Amino acid sequence: MSDPTATQDLIKGADEPAASPVAVRGGQRSLWRDTWDILKRRKIFWISLVMLVVFLLMAAFPSLFTHKDPEYATLAKSMELPSADAWFGYDLQGRDVYARAVYGARTSIIVGVLATLATVLLGGLTGVLAAYFGRWLDAIISRVGEMFLGLPYVLGAIIILGTVAPAQSNPGKATIMAVVIIVLALLGWPILMRIARSAVIQAKHQDYVQAARALGAGPLRIIFKHLLPNSLAPILVYSTITIGSYIGAEATLSLLGIGLRSPVISWGIAIADHASYIRTAPHAMFFPAGFLSLCVLTFVMLGEAVRDALDPKLR
Amino acid sequence: MGRYAIRRLLQLVPVVLGTTFIINYMVWQLPGDPFAGRCGQRPCPDSYVAAMRDQFGLDQPLLVQYWNFLKNLLTGNLGVNFNGVSVASELGDAWPITIRLALMAVLFEAVIGIGAGVLSGLKRGGFIDNVVTISTLFLLSLPIFVTGYLLQWLLGVQLGVITPTVTDEATVPELIVPALVLASLNMAFTARLTRTSIVENLRADYVRTAVAKGLSNRRVVAIHLLRNSLIPVLTFLGTEVGSLMSGAIITEGIFNIHGIGGLLWRAILDQDYTVVVPVATLLVLVYLLANLLVDLLYGVLDPRIRYE
Numbered sequence: 230m231s232d233p234t235a236t237q238d239l240i241k242g243a244d245e246p247a248a249s250p251v252a253v254r255g256g257q258r259s260l261w262r263d264t265w266d267i268l269k270r271r272k273i274f275w276i277s278l279v280m281l282v283v284f285l286l287m288a289a290f291p292s293l294f295t296h297k298d299p300e301y302a303t304l305a306k307s308m309e310l311p312s313a314d315a316w317f318g319y320d321l322q323g324r325d326v327y328a329r330a331v332y333g334a335r336t337s338i339i340v341g342v343l344a345t346l347a348t349v350l351l352g353g354l355t356g357v358l359a360a361y362f363g364r365w366l367d368a369i370i371s372r373v374g375e376m377f378l379g380l381p382y383v384l385g386a387i388i389i390l391g392t393v394a395p396a397q398s399n400p401g402k403a404t405i406m407a408v409v410i411i412v413l414a415l416l417g418w419p420i421l422m423r424i425a426r427s428a429v430i431q432a433k434h435q436d437y438v439q440a441a442r443a444l445g446a447g448p449l450r451i452i453f454k455h456l457l458p459n460s461l462a463p464i465l466v467y468s469t470i471t472i473g474s475y476i477g478a479e480a481t482l483s484l485l486g487i488g489l490r491s492p493v494i495s496w497g498i499a500i501a502d503h504a505s506y507i508r509t510a511p512h513a514m515f516f517p518a519g520f521l522s523l524c525v526l527t528f529v530m531l532g533e534a535v536r537d538a539l540d541p542k543l544r
Numbered sequence: 545m546g547r548y549a550i551r552r553l554l555q556l557v558p559v560v561l562g563t564t565f566i567i568n569y570m571v572w573q574l575p576g577d578p579f580a581g582r583c584g585q586r587p588c589p590d591s592y593v594a595a596m597r598d599q600f601g602l603d604q605p606l607l608v609q610y611w612n613f614l615k616n617l618l619t620g621n622l623g624v625n626f627n628g629v630s631v632a633s634e635l636g637d638a639w640p641i642t643i644r645l646a647l648m649a650v651l652f653e654a655v656i657g658i659g660a661g662v663l664s665g666l667k668r669g670g671f672i673d674n675v676v677t678i679s680t681l682f683l684l685s686l687p688i689f690v691t692g693y694l695l696q697w698l699l700g701v702q703l704g705v706i707t708p709t710v711t712d713e714a715t716v717p718e719l720i721v722p723a724l725v726l727a728s729l730n731m732a733f734t735a736r737l738t739r740t741s742i743v744e745n746l747r748a749d750y751v752r753t754a755v756a757k758g759l760s761n762r763r764v765v766a767i768h769l770l771r772n773s774l775i776p777v778l779t780f781l782g783t784e785v786g787s788l789m790s791g792a793i794i795t796e797g798i799f800n801i802h803g804i805g806g807l808l809w810r811a812i813l814d815q816d817y818t819v820v821v822p823v824a825t826l827l828v829l830v831y832l833l834a835n836l837l838v839d840l841l842y843g844v845l846d847p848r849i850r851y852e
Contacts, residue, residue, distance in 0.1 A: 376562035379832050383793055384824050387812055389570050391820060477687040481794065484689055486813060500689070504798075507697050515697075518690045526685035533681070 347414035352421025360429035374419035428460030473528030642803035648723035661738025782838035
């Protein structure tokens with residue numbers, strides 16, 4: 230199928246740190262090897278992988294998919310229906326809906342991936358620290374996490390973004406993207422913290438960790454070489470699905486007018502701009518919405534495929 | 545049980561304090577002008593900003609401000625909005641509608657989600673199972689507003705089956721489609737959770753015993769299997785009641801329902817923070833209390849769980 234090298238990179242990226250502590254290079258099979266064997270037999274994995282490659286290409290080189298300028302507006306063509314000339318029709322300002330949908334991929338994927346990375350770093354770090362050092366540090370981190378979990382997602386984002394970047398303000402392109410990424414990570418880290426924390430607590434009392442400690446390994450070495458690789462599997466699964474849900478969340482916030490906004494090109498903004506023209510120009514809204522849903526679907530499917538392959542309970 | 549309830553309640557106190565503090569801090573203290581929306585498109589005159597800062601006590605120490613906020617909240621003094629209407633009375637009008645919407649959504653989640661989950665779990669790998677797995681996958685990846693606009697356009701604008709927006713009364717028939725939209729995501733989660741739970745319990749010893757005793761299939765499923773499998777599902781539904789309230793922001797905005805969510809949606813667009821803060825705080829409290837109730841209910845539903 231499409232791009233086997235990309236997959237191997239994906240698996241390998243996770244494979245490197247895991248292989249060393251288990252120390253079974255060669256003969257025996259590692260978790261990641263097993264996972265890969267299961268994954269490559271699953272149709273859903275290959276479908277989502279093809280879709281992922283398409284979306285990544287779209288984000289990296291939008292001009293491969295369209296030769297039109299997403300900013301070019303002809304007001305005379307405002308809200309024209311799809312035709313052979315413009316497959317998805319024109320939007321309110323007379324811009325090509327297809328071109329804007331293609332260029333929107335970059336923003337959504339950047340926000341989704343960076344926000345997930347930030348969540349993983351913040352949540353993973355606090356989780357490992359809480360689990361490894363325990364006592365008062367654990368208590369503090371867990372309580373603070375609970376406070377942030379007490380804020381439902383949309384609500385928390387509304388409260389923060391509403392003040393930092395209110396609906397009528399006009400922050401720069403990079404600023405608003407950074408703010409949205411930080412807000413998503415700030416509200417999402419406690420779940421990851423819990424995942425990492427429980428994984429590390431489980432691994433902490435294993436013999437090999439005791440052995441490493443007896444051999445005089447310091448906390449840093451134990452955490453990075455022995456404990457982190459063990460929490461990698463659940464974190465990987467969770468974060469793949471999270472990329473998808475963050476992309477959806479970004480669109481939701483843009484819809485509310487407090488997330489990204491023009492001149493950024495994003496699916497959420499396109500949907501928000503045309504929500505009130507749903508009677509006369511449904512195409513201007515439903516094509517970006519379709520791209521958005523497909524992109525979320527890609528990550529959800531990929532995450533589920535990886536989870537099914539990693540979870541020994543379902544084998 | 546009693547002691548556990550008290551301990552959980554006490555544990556809730558710092559979380560409630562922390563969360564409300566975060567809300568309060570973020571709205572009033574972060575850089576950005578909380579009164580920016582009050583003067584329309586032009587910046588507010590300095591004298592006005594000074595008067596407002598004074599009225600909201602923004603120049604007092606942080607903890608004093610927070611204390612006043614708590615005091616106002618506990619005495620039900622929620623202040624007035626931009627137009628001078630008391631927030632408490634607006635909330636009073638909006639609550640019943642949102643509760644009706646949320647209850648209908650939970651009902652849909654329970655009936656459709658559990659039904660689909662049981663059917664697919666009992667015949668793993670069968671036709672229904674595949675249909676449920678694929679359709680829940682799609683439901684999970686459709687953001688709630690996409691489902692909302694899609695149904696509004698399809699059923700309201702194209703087919704004319706429903707009115708695209710809901711009237712002020714928000715009667716039960718009018719709320720059916722919005723409730724389905726609100727429930728869509730959790731419906732998929734419920735179906736999957738039920739399926740997993742059924743599949744796990746099907747292998748359990750007590751099911752084998754029940755079958756070996758010669759009980760009819762229907763009795764094994766309805767009395768033995770379902771009662772045990774539905775415990776995690778019920779707790780999930782309970783926890784989600786709280787988050788449905790905030791999910792209602794989007795749904796109520798789309799269908800123009802005058803509930804809590806719609807109130808919040810309009811307040812955000814108008815940048816009316818005097819409304820956003822108390823409403824958001826109340827929603828958070830509902831969410832936390834729902835979680836607490838579910839935790840306590842867990843022990844009642846599942847006698848294997850002991851609180852020590």
